[in-house]
Amino acid sequence: xxxxxxxxxxxxFGSKKALQTINLNVEAGEVxxxxxxxxxxxxxxxxxxxxxxxxxxxxxRIEGLDVxxxxxxxRKIVGYMPGRFSLYMDLxxxxxxxxxxxxxxxxxxxxxxxIKDIWVQIEPFKDRxxxxxxxxxxxxxxxxxxxxxxxxxxxxxxxxxxxxxxxRNEFWNMLKNLKRKGITILVSTPYMxxxxxxxxxxxxxxxxxxxxxxPSNITKAFNKPLFSVKSTHQRKLINTLRRFDQAYSxxxxxxxxxxxxxxxxxxxxxxxxYLNENGHPEIQVAKISAGIEDCFIELMRKTA
Amino acid sequence: xEITIVTDNLTKTFGAFTAVDHISxxxxxxxxxxxxGANGAGKTTAIRILCGLLHPTSGKAEVxxxxxxxxxxxxxxxxxxxxxxxxxxxxxxxxxxxxxxSTVYGLSDxxxxxxxxxxxxxxxxxxxxxxxxxxxxxxxxQKLAFSLALIxxxxxxxxxxxxxxxxxxTRRQFWxxxxxxxxxxxxxFVTTHYMDxxxxxxxxSIMVDGKIEALDTPDILKSQFKAATMDEVFYKLARGTSTK
Numbered sequence: 001x002x003x004x005x006x007x008x009x010x011x012x013f014g015s016k017k018a019l020q021t022i023n024l025n026v027e028a029g030e031v032x033x034x035x036x037x038x039x040x041x042x043x044x045x046x047x048x049x050x051x052x053x054x055x056x057x058x059x060x061r062i063e064g065l066d067v068x069x070x071x072x073x074x075r076k077i078v079g080y081m082p083g084r085f086s087l088y089m090d091l092x093x094x095x096x097x098x099x100x101x102x103x104x105x106x107x108x109x110x111x112x113x114x115i116k117d118i119w120v121q122i123e124p125f126k127d128r129x130x131x132x133x134x135x136x137x138x139x140x141x142x143x144x145x146x147x148x149x150x151x152x153x154x155x156x157x158x159x160x161x162x163x164x165x166x167x168r169n170e171f172w173n174m175l176k177n178l179k180r181k182g183i184t185i186l187v188s189t190p191y192m193x194x195x196x197x198x199x200x201x202x203x204x205x206x207x208x209x210x211x212x213x214x215p216s217n218i219t220k221a222f223n224k225p226l227f228s229v230k231s232t233h234q235r236k237l238i239n240t241l242r243r244f245d246q247a248y249s250x251x252x253x254x255x256x257x258x259x260x261x262x263x264x265x266x267x268x269x270x271x272x273x274y275l276n277e278n279g280h281p282e283i284q285v286a287k288i289s290a291g292i293e294d295c296f297i298e299l300m301r302k303t304a
Numbered sequence: 305x306e307i308t309i310v311t312d313n314l315t316k317t318f319g320a321f322t323a324v325d326h327i328s329x330x331x332x333x334x335x336x337x338x339x340x341g342a343n344g345a346g347k348t349t350a351i352r353i354l355c356g357l358l359h360p361t362s363g364k365a366e367v368x369x370x371x372x373x374x375x376x377x378x379x380x381x382x383x384x385x386x387x388x389x390x391x392x393x394x395x396x397x398x399x400x401x402x403x404x405x406s407t408v409y410g411l412s413d414x415x416x417x418x419x420x421x422x423x424x425x426x427x428x429x430x431x432x433x434x435x436x437x438x439x440x441x442x443x444x445x446q447k448l449a450f451s452l453a454l455i456x457x458x459x460x461x462x463x464x465x466x467x468x469x470x471x472x473x474t475r476r477q478f479w480x481x482x483x484x485x486x487x488x489x490x491x492x493f494v495t496t497h498y499m500d501x502x503x504x505x506x507x508x509s510i511m512v513d514g515k516i517e518a519l520d521t522p523d524i525l526k527s528q529f530k531a532a533t534m535d536e537v538f539y540k541l542a543r544g545t546s547t548k
Binding site for chain 2 (some may be wrong): 036038040134135136161163165167169190192205234251252254255293296300
């Protein structure tokens, strides 16, 4: 059964097409990721799904309920963590949580089981004003507040943006625990490395979905031979590689350059020889499988 | 080698809390210096001091040769700053933004004219010059914001998470700009949460609880922490502070 169904949703702001015929289904209990940069349309889509804004055309259903006709019912069963920190800065951590529990007509105690694992991490700071928390703690409080009415579907808009790698990792572990409790989770992120933590993903760019699939199927679809190339001087290396007649694309990936070759026949040795001729020392070339970021770049090139 | 930033036991306390705890380091001219740390580690406080926006509690620091206690106005004239929230005026045109920033930094009318031409040519924005910044794609806004942070030819440019939320191609193009700038002799002081970008820096410092716990080239740090990637180095160092 689908928990979220999106059919041909489009939305423009003036001449800017924020969403262009989006089609997407998320299964019940699935952790689904919307992966894309700022301006891809992720937040606009979230706003429509949580009934805060209307699409220009198309329909969407959450747990079978229509986002326009049944918006009141939808608001009771979804939890939403907006991209911008939206809690009350001058209320304490505890007061914020208590407030969100009470506006949904419940208490913290009634719903404690679901938030317990996350709450214990911020409980030592429960009397601190929310505005005085660090980024990672704010994020945990916002998640508690989005969960305190036991939603069936959770919408998390860039929960890890601007958060350091350690806190990001902890956050994803929390999501795994929530999934075990049967909650459907739609989460957006600009970090490509988080894509593999989702069961399925949609890669978005400029209001369009470029691909929807499991992370492993998306990476398998990369159809050019890909090499990781290292040498001592990365900047000279990439410039030399860009001139290689078999080079389809070259991009920095941390300590190496990823070179996609035009033809299947290109070998690591051929690249290594070419670099040798051009005077690069300590060359390492290895054939590798594409990651999500390689695929995202390739899809952007194709659609541009 | 010319030193453009030097700190010696630089410290900032807020009441009982020590945000920056005796940090000491030097940054060279033309160096790309990565300033990393978990949220709440004290990076922002340190950057604010180095930009002349916040008075330190104790220690010493000089930026572009000026004392962070006494000569903050001179520091501001000699540095550029760009954050993730591009400080462009969305309802001014590109040309107006260039003119505004040039004026703020005290450039003469002649210099402004010259800089505007140079910048529009380099960014290939001549045809867009009289359009509102609002209408520019994100990647172009970012390039424009970076160029404006450099409009007064500062010795140092501070980039505070310049690539947050940017697509993977634009993010890499932005690093090409950073490299060009460093090659021209400008010191680049950059923070990022992307660990692949940490690899692009000449040297990296990692702050934990207000202290600099590691400082070296990416290669040396990786061997020092027996890690394959900077991500692992970061994880090993920052693990103890993840409750912040």
